[in-house]
Amino acid sequence: MGGEVPEPRRLSRALSFGCVPDEALHLVMGYVDAPRDREAASLVCRRWHRIDALTRKHVTVAFCYAADPARLLARFPRLESLALKGRPRAAMYGLISDDWGAYAAPWVARLAAPLECLKALHLRRMTVTDDDVATLIRSRGHMLQELKLDKCSGFSTDALRLVARSCR
Numbered sequence: 515m516g517g518e519v520p521e522p523r524r525l526s527r528a529l530s531f532g533c534v535p536d537e538a539l540h541l542v543m544g545y546v547d548a549p550r551d552r553e554a555a556s557l558v559c560r561r562w563h564r565i566d567a568l569t570r571k572h573v574t575v576a577f578c579y580a581a582d583p584a585r586l587l588a589r590f591p592r593l594e595s596l597a598l599k600g601r602p603r604a605a606m607y608g609l610i611s612d613d614w615g616a617y618a619a620p621w622v623a624r625l626a627a628p629l630e631c632l633k634a635l636h637l638r639r640m641t642v643t644d645d646d647v648a649t650l651i652r653s654r655g656h657m658l659q660e661l662k663l664d665k666c667s668g669f670s671t672d673a674l675r676l677v678a679r680s681c682r
Contacts, residue, residue, distance in 0.1 A: 536561075536565065539561075539562065539565045540565060540568070540569055543555065543562075543565055543566060543569040544569055549574070552566055552570060567589050567590055567591075568591070568592060569592070570590050570592075570593065571592065571593065571594040571595060571631075572593075572594065572595040572596075572597075573586065573590055573593060573595075573596055573597070574596075574597040574599070575596070575597065575598050575599065576599050577599060577600075577602075578598050578599065578600050578616055578618075578621065578640065579615075579616075583620055583621050583623075583624035583625070584624055587624055587625070592631050593631060593632055594631045594632060594633050594634065595632075595633065595634040595635075595636075595660075596625075596632065596634070596635055596636070597636040597638070598618070598621055598635075598636070598637050598638065598640065599638045599639060599640075600615075600616025600617075600618075600637070600638065600639045600640035600641070600666075601614055601615070601616045601639040601640070602639075603639075605639055606639070606665065615641070616639060616640045616641055617640070617641050618637055618640045618641060618642040618643075618646050618666075619643065619645075619646055622642075622646045622649050622650050623649070625650065625653075625654065626649055626650070626652075626653035626654070627653065630657075632654065632657060632658070633657060633658065633659045633660065634658075634659060634660035634661075634662075635650070635654075635658065635660070635661050635662070636660075636662040636664065637662065637663055637664065637666055638662075638664040638665060638666070639664070639665045639666065640666050641666070641667055641668040642663060642666045642667075642668050642669050642673075643668050643669060643673075644669050644670055644672055644673040644676075646669070647669055647673035647676060647677060648673070648676060651676055651677060651680045651681065655680045655681050658681060661677065661681070
């Protein structure tokens with residue numbers, strides 16, 4: 515009377531995501547913008563994790579010491595926008611000393627070479643020196659369209675002058 519129970523092998527093949535071509539998954543992942551949705555999709559399987567890494571264009575690192583710059587840039591080779599947050603919010607109210615850390619130098623050193631697509635960089639509550647800005651401008655000045663230094667410290671007007679002269 516009822517439907518036949520399918521064989522376990524046939525059922526698992528029908529439920530697998532292997533029948534969807536990579537090109538189709540690339541297109542679908544391009545429409546998923548919410549970071550939590552992308553994170554959930556990347557946990558489905560290794561293939562979706564790889565496709566998420568290749569199609570993600572923006573990453574926010576909520577605490578700069580939580581991720582290794584080399585590992586992050588290796589996972590997301592086509593990154594167009596990166597937001598890095600340094601000191602905790604308590605630093606804005608004087609509850610944390612200015613020499614606490616959150617140095618931009620390790621990130622700037624890693625960003626200097628590999629990423630061809632990086633167009634926007636947002637640093638928040640970090641210690642950015644004039645040398646960091648000079649290194650960034652020397653390596654990325656031709657590609658960088660947006661540089662935000664939000665509540666950052668450690669740089670002078672010389673660094674801002676270099677940005678104004680070298681970048682569009």
